[in-house]
Amino acid sequence: xxxxxxNSSEYIKHHLTNLVYGQHPDGSWGFAHxxxxxxxxxxxxxxxxxxxxxxxxxCLFLWIFRSAAKRASxxxxxxxxxxxxxxxxxxxxxxxxSFSGKNPLVAPLALTIFVWIFLMNLMDLxxxxxxxxxxxxxxxxxxxIVPTTDPNVTFGMSLSVFVLVLYYSVKMxxxxxxxxxxxxxxxxxxxxxxxxxxxxxxxxxxxxxLALRLFGNLYAGEMIFILIALMYxxxxxxxxxxxxxxxxxxxxxHILIITLQAFIFMTLTIVYLDMASQTDH
Amino acid sequence: xxxxxxxxxxxxxxxxxVWFCMKYIWPPLMAALEERNARISEGLAAAQRGQQDLxxxxxxxxxxxxxxxxxxxxxxxxxxxxxxxIVDEAKDSAREEADKIKVAATADVDQQVTAAREHLRKxxxxxxxxxxxxxxKREVDAKAHADVLDELVAQI
Numbered sequence: 442x443x444x445x446x447x448n449s450s451e452y453i454k455h456h457l458t459n460l461v462y463g464q465h466p467d468g469s470w471g472f473a474h475x476x477x478x479x480x481x482x483x484x485x486x487x488x489x490x491x492x493x494x495x496x497x498x499x500c501l502f503l504w505i506f507r508s509a510a511k512r513a514s515x516x517x518x519x520x521x522x523x524x525x526x527x528x529x530x531x532x533x534x535x536x537x538x539s540f541s542g543k544n545p546l547v548a549p550l551a552l553t554i555f556v557w558i559f560l561m562n563l564m565d566l567x568x569x570x571x572x573x574x575x576x577x578x579x580x581x582x583x584x585x586i587v588p589t590t591d592p593n594v595t596f597g598m599s600l601s602v603f604v605l606v607l608y609y610s611v612k613m614x615x616x617x618x619x620x621x622x623x624x625x626x627x628x629x630x631x632x633x634x635x636x637x638x639x640x641x642x643x644x645x646x647x648x649x650x651l652a653l654r655l656f657g658n659l660y661a662g663e664m665i666f667i668l669i670a671l672m673y674x675x676x677x678x679x680x681x682x683x684x685x686x687x688x689x690x691x692x693x694x695h696i697l698i699i700t701l702q703a704f705i706f707m708t709l710t711i712v713y714l715d716m717a718s719q720t721d722h
Numbered sequence: 723x724x725x726x727x728x729x730x731x732x733x734x735x736x737x738x739x740v741w742f743c744m745k746y747i748w749p750p751l752m753a754a755l756e757e758r759n760a761r762i763s764e765g766l767a768a769a770q771r772g773q774q775d776l777x778x779x780x781x782x783x784x785x786x787x788x789x790x791x792x793x794x795x796x797x798x799x800x801x802x803x804x805x806x807x808i809v810d811e812a813k814d815s816a817r818e819e820a821d822k823i824k825v826a827a828t829a830d831v832d833q834q835v836t837a838a839r840e841h842l843r844k845x846x847x848x849x850x851x852x853x854x855x856x857x858x859k860r861e862v863d864a865k866a867h868a869d870v871l872d873e874l875v876a877q878i
Contacts, residue, residue, distance in 0.1 A: 461726070479724060488728040495732065499739045506747045513754030515761050529751045548752075549744035557739065593725060597732025601740075 459488040495588035498560040562699030595652040603648035
């Protein structure tokens with residue numbers, strides 16, 4: 442498929458561009474064609490592909506788990522039911538292990554994060570060209586099918602988690618307690634400004650690292666898939682075969698990566714919320 | 723990395739998903755799991771009880787089996803004792819009878835021996851008399867004496 446592009450860098454750039462909908466500088470609304478137009482649209486534009494795939498996958502998750510919840514009974518579970526209950530127990534165990542307090546929000550939050558991120562990451566395993574090519578037949582110029590390679594998606598989640606962290610910090614420790622935690626550690630009180638800077642950075646680093654870790658891993662993984670896909674452009678030959686082997690290897694390795702990334706995001710969320718909820722600091 | 727309104731859209735989507743999960747997915751599944759947990763532990767407890775009952779019943783069975791065996795042994799012992807007694811009685815009476823018969827037979831034999839002896843004595847005296855008579859009739863003939871003596875000897 443790379444043959445239809447001017448050169449390799451064009452191919453890579455194309456695959457890393459979102460389908461953006463927004464207002465053109467001339468006032469008309471429509472999809473952006475190329476990076477320049479995306480820049481011109483500014484903040485009030487939307488990555489249609491990220492939204493579509495993330496919402497679609499999220500709904501798939503909710504539908505599977507909701508139908509399992511409806512069928513939940515005390516009888517022996519079978520098939521999908523079994524799988525869903527296994528997931529629930531796995532999450533429940535993780536939350537129990539890391540979260541010391543009692544909070545009805547944490548476990549569902551962890552479940553949503555884990556399954557949703559896993560599903561979004563899973564799109565990475567679909568060969569990079571298939572769906573964009575199908576979409577191009579329908580006249581869609583750009584399509585990025587892995588929502589977690591879009592920083593908007595990962596930051597959307599990590600910032601929500603961050604807001605929860607702030608909320609529970611203030612709620613459990615009180616505004617004064619939260620401030621004390623930021624201001625009076627790790628140095629004594631008279632060095633308050635330094636403490637504030639240090640702890641402030643630590644605090645801000647939480648959502649940023651959470652989002653960037655997921656984004657970075659998936660973006661890099663996708664990039665390598667694209668580079669491997671480039672090897673097919675030379676026609677059938679040694680490069681083609683080794684490209685196939687590479688893609689297979691990288692995909693198998695990625696099965697681990699995508700699960701691990703989803704798990705890390707979930708576990709860190711639980712840990713951050715646990716830290717926020719702890720009063721005896 | 724260009725940020726745009728997707729960030730806001732994602733945040734809203736995320737919140738809605740978490741809310742839905744918290745409201746409609748987590749509680750029913752968790753409740754079902756806990757209920758099943760309770761049911762399973764109940765079943766396990768019941769199984770335990772059943773096992774215990776079975777063990778008790780088995781103990782009871784082996785007890786009564788032992789009793790029955792003991793009783794049977796006692797009965798056998800009694801029967802054997804009784805049989806021995808009967809045999810002994812029979813032996814005793816047989817011995818008595820035999821003794822009686824022996825005594826009677828001995829008496830009889832004695833009587834007959836006495837009678838025979840009496841008879842023999844009479845015979846001997848008769849023969850002796852007859853021999854003496856013959857010897858007195860032919861005292862010269864030594865040869866004849868010898869004959870007579872021989873005859874006498876043969877007759878005794």
